[in-house]
Amino acid sequence: DGGITQSPKYLFRKEGQNVTLSCEQNLNHDAMYWYRQDPGQGLRLIYYSQIVNDFQKGDIAEGYSVSREKKESFPLTVTSAQKNPTAFYLCASLQNSNQPQHFGDGTRLSIL
């Protein structure tokens, strides 16, 4: 099922390096979300955006940054300040409150 595309599927980061994860959707959804998935932790919200040029911190925003310059794109940057970045990152989007969130395939980030 298309709609939300995350890239790359696998990403490796060196110590002290920033990396950016891509999330694109062609569903014309207003809201977009970034989650981090760790074994035994479930999904935890990093950042979310209700509309273009606006975003809010989620529960674990420290060490991450986002931008929302276009409706269809919501990239996530994992900065060097994030001390434990190894995880599976999921992007989601939502049209309105009556609909469920749709998820991408995810990006697995590992530290070299």
Added chain:
Amino acid sequence: AQRVTQPEKLLSVFKGAPVELKCNYSYSGSPELFWYVQYSRQRLQLLLRHISRESIKGFTADLNKGETSFHLKKPFAQEEDSAMYYCALRAETFTGANSKLTFGKGITLSVRP
């Protein structure tokens, strides 16, 4: 603040056995509850939501406000039900911050032949 609790990490049953995946929540208002499923090598997808009151793939879940629970049930498990299941809560109004989902930690269901 809202919270979702899935007390078990793993449930292993034989094919044909009944399944109940537990979910309890904490929220002061009227929440919307969801069950999401993640099959091996597939993306996270919605299984069902309480406002739809429907059965998907033989699964049902009833919102019990008195017990603040939304347990997922299936009378006869199939091998293809093996997956990771997440319970999630969304606050009652869509006013910016309230559209976000709060997830439980998830439970792995393993159905043996």
